[in-house]
Amino acid sequence: MVLAELGGSISRALQQMSNATVIDEKVLNDCLNDITRALLQSDVQFKLVRDMQTNIKHIVNLDDLAAGHNKRRIIQQAVFNELCKILDPGKPSFTPKKGKTSVVMFVGLQGSGKTTTCTKYAYYHQKKGWKPALVCADTFRAGAFDQLKQNATKAKIPFYGSYMESDPVKIAVEGVERFKEENCDLIIVDTSGRHKQETALFEEMRQVSEATKPDLVIFVMDSSIGQAAFDQAQAFKQSVAVGAVIVTKMDGHAKGGGALSAVAATKSPVIFIGTGEHMDEFEVFDVKPFVSRLLGMGDWSGFMDKIQEVVPMDQQPELLQKLSEGNFTLRIMYEQFQKILKMGPISQVFSMLPGFGAELMPKGQLDSSNPKLMNESRIMRIARGAGRQIREVMEMMEEYKRLAKIWSKMKGLKIPKKGEMSALSRNMNAQHMSKVLPPQMLKQIGGMGGLQNLMKQMGSAKDMMGMGGLFGGGGD
Template identity: 45%
Template sequence: MVLADLGKSINQAIGGLVSGQQDVDEQALDGMLNEVSKALLKHDVGLRHVAALKKNIKSSVNLENTPPSQRKNVIQKAVFDQLVALVSPTGEQTESAVFKPRKHKCGVIMLVGLQGAGKTTTCTKLAIYYQRRGFKTGLVCADTFRAGAFDQLKQNATKAKIPFYGSYVEPDPVVVASEGVNKFKKEGFEVIIVDTSGRHRQETELFDEMVQISAAVKPSQTLMVLDASIGQAAESQAKAFKEASDFGAIILTKMDGHAKGGGAISAVAATKTPVAFIGTGEHIYDLESFTPQQFVSRLLGIGDLQGFMERMQSLKLDQKDTIKNIQEGVFTLRDLRAQLQNIMKMGPLSSIASMIPGLSQFADQMGGEEPTNRLKVMIFAMDSMTNKELDSDGQILLREPSRMIRIAKGSGTSISEVQEVMTYHGTMANIVKQVGGRNGMLNQMQNAKGPQAELARRRMAQAQAQAGAGGAGMPGMPGMPDMGQMAKMLGGGGMPDMSQMAKMFGGGGMPSMSEMMNMVNNNPALSNMMKQFGGGN
């Protein structure tokens, strides 16, 4: 996860304050604030921003008039609110910063920024972002200054299967931009993204060119692409571009692995300009919309269930057959392959884990290439199976080991890797068998009331624990809990009931921090998940 070290440091500071003691005094609060300040300064957040955050937290926490049992929640809420304010232009949500295209309407987005900020790559990422949400998207290369710019955009667009326009012979970027936008407009494109030359704030000719392109294509929104690794210097660069080009929002790139990312976000917020997106890696899918409250939730390990659901919805995953099978108590190898493919579509495993409450502590362990490669190996193995094998419960492979030998040879994997697929499938199939079907726990929970409903939920947790007793961890995720550990993490109480989930995912958006804390404290499952954020009550 982006700035994971910062999140851990802040959590440790808060956890040291609220765990093991109910009566928090002013001295303990000051000590916690000093630790939080050190963590922010270490990650290049500006001194004046840190001083303001510390002062605001101190003034908003009135320990004298707060019952000891409530001091933990009050402090957590104050830290959360001030971190949100730190990365917000106005301390409010910035959903409006993200351009919202409309079906059958044409919108033009122009990207500007410094040389080397990753503008051309970001153009492709942004095009994919809108394409995955169902919009007809095209790319225009108006960067005629940098040699190879059009080739780079052409290569990226071809890989992502996105239509593009550019020219090897036309030297005037205004002409190229105008022709490309007009072409895509005639063809009914809904989102047209224009890439421009990188420029420095002192290059007046390039700034004039940027203004001319803007006048020619009349963008619906202009986005500035800014390298997050420059930290506090982002503020002066953003202000210079703001004076020359009235861009509406900023995309921060190279946020993965850079301690200066925290400084860049706070610096940009100081310009009163919202951050629309952050680039979180080199992969073409590594672009996330930025909302301060959701970003801070992930930073502190609370998770981002709303962002998780939005990502799921954007992928338009077809799981009708799998859901039908689970309801009937059946889980085939084809169902397993579909689920692993869906996980791959969602992006880096570390990013997925950081969005789910209780799993964010494993996000670092799922970083890098190894977990993703292990998932790929499992999918490769299943790609070499016959339809008969995929639609089976896997027993046919156990009865006829020669099939596993054939699958390993055909997929370029080892027999042990095929056996790993079978082990994990067996674990999942065992859970589904107990959960689905006429006598399964899903049906019992749906029909049960009162004590019977609670008994069904406990049986569900016990089934998970039994399924995980064999030690089968989550596939390709070293250090991830097995199903038994997951059941323990949930405390046997199951996930939040549907009214709580509806509250979280409903039209009202994310719950407030106080609502979230109340929901956590009143639900054993979420309460256990939140132990790493400040300990128990």
Template identity: 45%
Template sequence: MVLGDLGSKLVDALGKLQSSMLLDDGIINQVIKDICLALIQADVNIQQVNELRQSIKRSLDANAIAAGHNKRVLVRQAVVEALSKMFDPGHPPFQPKRGRTNIIMFVGLQGSGKTTTVAKYANFYKKKGFKCAVVCADTFRAGAFSQLQQNAAKVRVPFYGEQENKDPVAIALAGVRMFTEEGFDLIIVDTSGRHMQDTELFEEMKQVADAIHPNDIVFVMDSSIGQAAHDQALAFRQKVNITSVVVTKLDGHAKGGGALVAATQSPIVFLGVGEGFDQMELFNTHSFISRLLGMGDVQGLVAKMEEMDLEKKHPELIQNLTEGRFTYKDLRSVLETFMQAGSLTQMMDMMPGPVGKFFHDMQGGDAANADREGFLRLKGFMTIMDSMTEEELNSVKPLTATRVSRLARGSGQHSRMVQALIEAHKLFSRFGSQLKGLGINPAGDINPRNLNPQTMRKMMSMMPQQALKQMGGMGGMQNMLKQMASMGRGMGGMGGMGGLGGLGGMFGGGG
């Protein structure tokens, strides 16, 4: 899960809203206290936690929890809005544009994963159609030249460096000039890792920036340093104009909260979620908070499935999911997609509600080996489905006890694994029913005919109040959804995925 323990503790705190028969001030105050304690334990600065507490209180006082208002929804919305404000700097990050020269300079602490992140960054934008190149201006760390050269070769982007030259300013300037003349869209300059006490290296960083005039200076921040991130980030900002941040090593680290909050004085653009060159994801505040609170990220999940051409490979899957015909064969297609997606942990974070919780539990509690454990258990599911008859694979109902025993024997798996497979199928089927109940037709588009007042009220109860106000209340929201539905139909086969993505962006997976 995103930030490991922090996400679990926040989910447990909000769970008290649902489990309490009588939601009085005592329960609400306890929920707020638990949330603040979880943030402090994740190394978020105490002053910022106190500001979050006051923000939640002010929001609840403003709503006054009047008669007829759903207290649980209001408290949940206040928490989501306060967390979103904490993690959002309020202005967008730099966006490189194709067809012109974009010079990106990377800076960061020693050991923050900066050189690997440079290659990930180049790989990401190369897939977006940018003509990318990297320049090694790190002359301080032994091995930096060969590491970046090898990484550049692996992601297949041109590399420039001068192994014998110890002048980073000259190297950076020469590399930028060469790649600019050759018409590259994105020129990424890696610089030496440095610490706030390294006065000479800090001055050198400023000299490089003054020489190449970067469009964007990206600060790579290691999430494991916790509250120390605040002082380090401040020291870098005092020397150069940091305009973007990448937070690394977030895959399960308990102290990542401190780094994230320190980073938000500059926009976070990416999160490092693993060691592979494709294990870096765009940061979106709403999606991140949704995943942190166990609500999933349907928008991110749909984007990932689009990237893998799931709709083209299995065109009937979305229709079956939303029509209540989701079979074990469909489940197999979904799980195969997860196994091909790179990081299972990343995919599981995107799954909404009970589905996400089920798969996280399946991965076990060891964050370092979560991908491996999850992969082994998914392989176990595949082995069980290999033992199924065609009738069983096409079934939409839970299997009988007799069939559970037969499948356990035939696949060599424990009967508990077979039961877990049945539970996974049941959760996906229930998720499909929820999507249909929210006004989504069999193609996956939002169906205006299903947008009745009852459905609209259900949707509105799941949205942050600020977003709802910006939309113009129920009338504005209904018009927007109809426009999305119309756009979806105009896009043909991609309309269904667009509709689901829109819902995911607004509701964070349905909460």
């Protein structure tokens, strides 16, 4: 997962600081230097990193802290807040309203996944009751209209474009007018991908914007863009009124720090992230849960919401019961795999749980030291019987081993009574959390007292879901 390496590096730096006997200036500087190095290696812009380090040092003045203050927690909270600040420009983007026509224009670099993202954005809103439509104003890239038409047809979303007309401004205006007449309430205009050095294409983008007068311009950015992110994003912002960012390909292994830089350059919030190639692999972006998951601190509320989305109400207690027992068999994998996969990639789902940073997920190499489960001859028989290669059976067992390790860490999860899951997710507080979390997770948080203090610090129980992985320990 993109940014997993960054999250793991920051988590380790904070953990090393927490393990120190005394928190002094040297320990603080070592921690901040490690975090700075991790951010720079992940392609976050230098100025952003330098400003973050300065801000944390200003907030955490060890000489001014009175006796009894928990220095570890103050430092950790400062790191969390500064990361949130980078990703949160402090102003929301325009939000379309169902039943009222809105025009949304997509812009971005060539190869950023813009056309696919347009369809994902339309599909997401269609499922929630909007009447979206797609307009292909990309006349520069060969096959752009074919791609949009194919995506739109598959998702059953109306579309407009032309094989004959070469003027993208004319196509955009005609498409927007047609779908306004058809009472579509979300008209999405796809434009040509471009580079900041392509002056003509930037002028074309500006003309399309002037002609269609979009309510929102969304900048689509590939998470692997690297150090060029800030300058490229800024160039788009200077040409059109970028009001939001969508980061694509978050399921890969890119460094991903450019995503943080793009937000700073456009001063616009990230509203969605693309987490895979499929139409529904598209998530609403929420800053605090994202940073919490990035640092291995989890997002318990998000995890509960995921379960409610994909598991029927009458089956939720059964799934949670199996989780709480911590015993994972091949039959359970067979029965539950499809339900869990609907929540999203396994690493993404389990990163919502405290202590499950994506970098820390078990890689799952097949361990031949357990012959009771599966020996070589049995693997060969299964492969022959299923008409599969031995390698495929081995890969299945590898995945089982990996998931079994993850599943075992859920042992002790308390099960909400039938019908109480929605209320639990909405009204989570320290008392609820202490009853639901497995004992080892609660211990990481510092017990009931630590959990209450954390929620009080943030002022919101939801913001603190699962943030205990890093915040245990007493004062210095």
